[in-house]
Amino acid sequence: MVTADPEDTSITGPAAAVTRESMEDYTLRFAPRSYRKWGPGVVAISALGGIAYLADFAIGANIGIANGTGNALWGIGFFAVVIALTGFPLAYYGARYNIDLDLITRGSGFGYYGSVITNVIFASFTFIFFALEGSIMAQGLKLGLHIPLWIGYLLSSVLVIPLVIYGMNTLAKLQVWTTPLWLIMMVLPFLYLLFRHPDAISHFFAFSGADSNGQPLHKGVSFAGTMLAAGVCLSLIAQIAEQIDYLRFMPPKTPENSRKWWAATIMAGPGWVVFGAIKQIIGLFLAVYLIGVSADNVGIANQPVHQFLEIYQDFLPHWLALTLAVILVVISQIKINVTNAYSGSLAWTNSFTRLTKTYPGRIVFLIFNVAIAIVLMEADMFSFLNNLLNFYANCGIAWIVAVASDIVINKYVLGISPRQAEFRRGMLYSFNPVGVISVIVAAGASILVFFHVFGDAIQPYSPIVALVLAFVLPPIIAIATKGKYYLRRTDDGIDLPMYDEYGNPSDEKLMCVVSGVEFERPDMLASNVPGPNGEKQYISSLALSCDKSGEHVLPEQK
Known part of the structure; x- marks a missing residue:
């Protein structure tokens, strides 16, 4: 495995972060098998x-x-x-x-x-x-x-x-x-x-x-x-x-x-x-x-x-x-x-x-x-304390229930949301209305209820409002949008399999062109920038997150 020298002060940005794994603890990315x-x-x-x-x-x-x-x-x-x-x-x-x-x-x-x-x-x-x-x-x-x-x-x-x-x-x-x-x-x-x-x-x-x-x-x-x-x-x-x-x-x-x-x-x-x-x-x-x-x-x-x-x-x-x-x-x-x-x-x-x-x-x-x-x-x-926690609950419920609803209903029941977890830049659209709209509506409506906007009688039920809306909105919006805002791409440009024979994330390693460090397969994508001889290069999710020019991001699949 090729690694950078953690004492090399000339290394900056993502490359420096990956050399301090004990301190950074795989922020922003997949936790590799070699560390677990x-x-x-x-x-x-x-x-x-x-x-x-x-x-x-x-x-x-x-x-x-x-x-x-x-x-x-x-x-x-x-x-x-x-x-x-x-x-x-x-x-x-x-x-x-x-x-x-x-x-x-x-x-x-x-x-x-x-x-x-x-x-x-x-x-x-x-x-x-x-x-x-x-x-x-x-x-x-x-x-x-x-x-x-x-x-x-x-x-x-x-x-x-x-x-x-x-x-x-x-x-x-x-x-x-x-x-x-x-x-x-x-x-x-x-x-x-x-x-x-x-x-x-x-x-x-x-x-x-x-x-x-x-x-x-x-x-x-x-x-x-x-x-x-x-x-x-x-x-x-x-x-x-x-x-x-x-x-x-x-x-x-x-x-x-x-x-x-x-x-x-x-x-x-x-x-x-x-x-x-x-x-x-x-x-x-x-x-x-x-x-x-x-x-x-x-x-x-x-x-x-x-x-x-x-x-x-x-x-x-x-x-x-x-x-x-x-x-x-x-x-x-x-x-x-x-x-x-x-x-x-x-x-x-x-x-x-x-x-x-x-x-x-x-x-x-x-x-x-x-x-x-x-x-x-x-x-x-x-x-x-009571008022603060009651208020916060509306936001927390909206988020957690919306994600759980997408996993259970949209992924496993309706099959609209891709079942395998995806988190890498370039593979996902910037915003998906399924979750974003669900959380904004569920949290917003329940907060209004909490602040007595709809009357005193319904005020105690603001958590129920957040829960119900966050549960039902993701499948409704996913069906309405036909699930087209989940994946920007289905191919990450890497020929190696993502998972092993038991369905676990693979531990195969690839070199990141930006940091010069090897990462495990689930954390990598093909770079949109070819090598000096036209060969395919790879980039880690952390390095891609810090790519301000966007030159390494693969184009959207039509």
């Missing part, structure tokens, strides 16, 4: 380690306090079903074709530039939840070490940057080694609480919400209340994109590892929602317990550090309980925020490079994403 050395189990544990966040505890507490246990539980159930159904096809495509959700989105109804819209939606998800987790960590540092919140926000943000710089290699090790400790610190104390205070269970199910003074709201179970709770939970729908950022490093699927491959894909893909729903229910349970101990606790009942402090000090001295609560918060925050920062850096880099044909490197946008999160934290986003 982890087994299915390691990839799954790494992916699930990223959902160790405590935001679920805060979300569960918030929706329960506002709407009561009954509405919260039904809302969590609705959220889990939607995420499992939409997450499965996306996770499968990420693991099978070794590409992230942005690359999947391009070929699933959006086009090469059209998916920039959804990339911004995803990048927003990463900095919103980075800020949420950073806020939770800052609360813990203030409670345990008396560090002012504004300093805690900075510490919780800057701390993750060194860990994220080196990509999947470092993240996999971090997640695998910290997950057992995290589970012990979270699960065992909760089980102890159930054993020590069994009456808390009946109080939990009888809880009907509480106002700011801790007084009961007496909210009964209703469809509107359920949808209000579900709307907040569904803001997490874009979490599947972060799961896929790990799943794209799955090994090839073979007859020998098929069962393990499927188990890992399902568990780490849509399966994350099982753990998420459980954490939301536990968060609500702990909030109700705190309010039951004292109505004065209503102001802190949604803060995970106080939730676990209350459990720990039930059987430990206060100083030790406080220490363990802070340690748990810090571990959880680091585990999720390395993923938020990592995925956000990928999303911003993807968008910037496509629009400007310039590749600044993933690290630039790692810092940019963290900076936005710090601004949100300093603005005290925790105080308006």
Whole structure:
């Protein structure tokens, strides 16, 4: 394999990026087989380690306090079903074709530039939840070490940057080694609480919400209340994109590892929602317990550090309980925020490079994403969490459901959308109305509903509006356009097969004419520029993304 010298400072642009693979982590492109050395189990544990966040505890507490246990539980159930159904096809495509959700989105109804819209939606998800987790960590540092919140926000943000710089290699090790400790610190104390205070269970199910003074709201179970709770939970729908950022490093699927491959894909893909729903229910349970101990606790009942402090000090001295609560918060925050920062850096880099044909490197946008999160934290986003997440859910649902609809209906049922994943410039049209129009209409209409434009009665159902429109519009538009905006070309000019005998992306290598580096077959196209003697040349997807002149782009097939 021919490679460039990573110490050669004369190398710039795409060529420089590919020589720093450990840091760039295959941004913008297919994850090659030569890099994917982890087994299915390691990839799954790494992916699930990223959902160790405590935001679920805060979300569960918030929706329960506002709407009561009954509405919260039904809302969590609705959220889990939607995420499992939409997450499965996306996770499968990420693991099978070794590409992230942005690359999947391009070929699933959006086009090469059209998916920039959804990339911004995803990048927003990463900095919103980075800020949420950073806020939770800052609360813990203030409670345990008396560090002012504004300093805690900075510490919780800057701390993750060194860990994220080196990509999947470092993240996999971090997640695998910290997950057992995290589970012990979270699960065992909760089980102890159930054993020590069994009456808390009946109080939990009888809880009907509480106002700011801790007084009961007496909210009964209703469809509107359920949808209000579900709307907040569904803001997490874009979490599947972060799961896929790990799943794209799955090994090839073979007859020998098929069962393990499927188990890992399902568990780490849509399966994350099982753990998420459980954490939301536990968060609500702990909030109700705190309010039951004292109505004065209503102001802190949604803060995970106080939730676990209350459990720990039930059987430990206060100083030790406080220490363990802070340690748990810090571990959880680091585990999720390395993923938020990592995925956000990928999303911003993807968008910037496509629009400007310039590749600044993933690290630039790692810092940019963290900076936005710090601004949100300093603005005290925790105080308006429900409204922020409810609003974001409309955008996230529109994107994820539209892509899932295209994969399931347009690819497998109608056969209009090409079944095999395509993401390369020149092979796709710039914009495909199937996905772009679907997301704009679904998100736009649901946001109008959310802001009471169509009246107060329908306002709680904005997530349903986004879900239904995003599901039905892709097949309608695909049929209306006869699927002609999916592929600009069907032939990439390379005679080698794209897939091996088991349907996995091929590991055959070709030389990129721009960078002078060999890439695996799925990442390559024929260049429109012939060699000095008229011979065919090849170019990588990253180099093609940075081709400002467009001279290497193959012409459209008529």
